[in-house]
Amino acid sequence: MRDIESSAAINSIIDALLVPAGAPGIFGRTEIFERTIEGLNRLITDRRESGAEVFTFPPVMSRSLLETAGYLKSFPHLLGCVSCLSGDEPHIRGLVEKADWVDALGATDLVLTPAACYPIYPLVAARGVMRNAGRSFDVSSYCFRRESTHEAGRLQSFRMREHVCIGTPELALQFRQRWITRAEAIAQELALPYQVAPASDPFFGRMGKLMAMSQVEQALKFEMLIPVLSREQPTACMSFNYHLEHFSEIWDLRTEDGALAHTTCVAFGLERLALALFATHGITIANWPATTRAALGL
Ligand code: AMP
Ligand code: ZN
DSSP states (O other), X not given: OOOOXXXXXXXXXXXXXXXXXXXXXXXXXXXXHHHHHHHHHXXXXXXXXXXXXXXXXXXXXEHHHHHHTTHHHHOGGGOOEEEEOOSOHHHHHHHXXXXXXXXXXXXXXXXXXSSTTTTHHHHHHTTOSOSSSSEEEXXXXXXXXXXXXXXXXXXXXXXXXXXXXXXXXXXXXXXXXHHHHHHHHHHHHTTOOOEEEEOOOOOOHHHHHHHHHHHHHTTOEEEEEEOSSOSSSOEEXXXXXXXXXXXXXXXXXXXXXXXXXXXXXXXXXXXXXHHXXXXXXXXXXXXXXXXXXXXXXX
């Protein structure tokens, strides 16, 4: 394994793989980077549990669905909302000719999707009582988060692949545990150094600190940490989340016995995983370990 000595190392890797696109945390992807992401996607598809329903969601979603999901309580600081100009042609022409045209923007019914799993709960709820408890879903989306810092690997726009289970508490927890084991096997196959550690979400404000502490106490979130920036402070590349009845209460998701379902989601941050591969094995794919290349079909 290569030595990740400093953030200078990852910055030169990023320069070779991602092209700055005029705003912090926003990059174009090179072909070699995209081929790696494709390999990761294939590998994750290959490990999918049988019977999973597969959906790809767009990078925007319904604002009212995200409001209902409680996102504004927990993460208002990360949200991006789609704003547009409206009116007839003379009105819009008049607006865009002014330097302060931005002030005329109005919020629309769309927000930028902040995590791939948000659209799945209302979609399943709309089908009524689940006949088949323990259903699983494989969802993916470009995600947006208005991050306040922009160190390597912290993007504003990135792709997330998630496996979601909606079922009884036992089935939901077993699903998460199976995926932790599976994710460890994936990291080993890719020859990536990793550790799985308790974690919390970046909840907003002072109340948020309490929510984060309670999340750790209840062991609701774990992350797989892999060196990207440095060995000492590895980066969260996957997360394993147990929401208890949070989403089921909101959307009235019930199993066949009438009880509220429990939900779990397992998230793969595709750009971070790709960066971890390059940080660990170097910029030249031909020099990567054979097991890593075979797993990714590269
Ligand atoms: P989370 O919902 O915060 O657990 O995020 C799921 C996964 O998405 C994380 O484990 C990361 O791999 C990835 N991720 C989250 N935020 C970012 C970001 N700002 N830039 C790149 N990847 C991210
Ligand atoms: Zn999720």
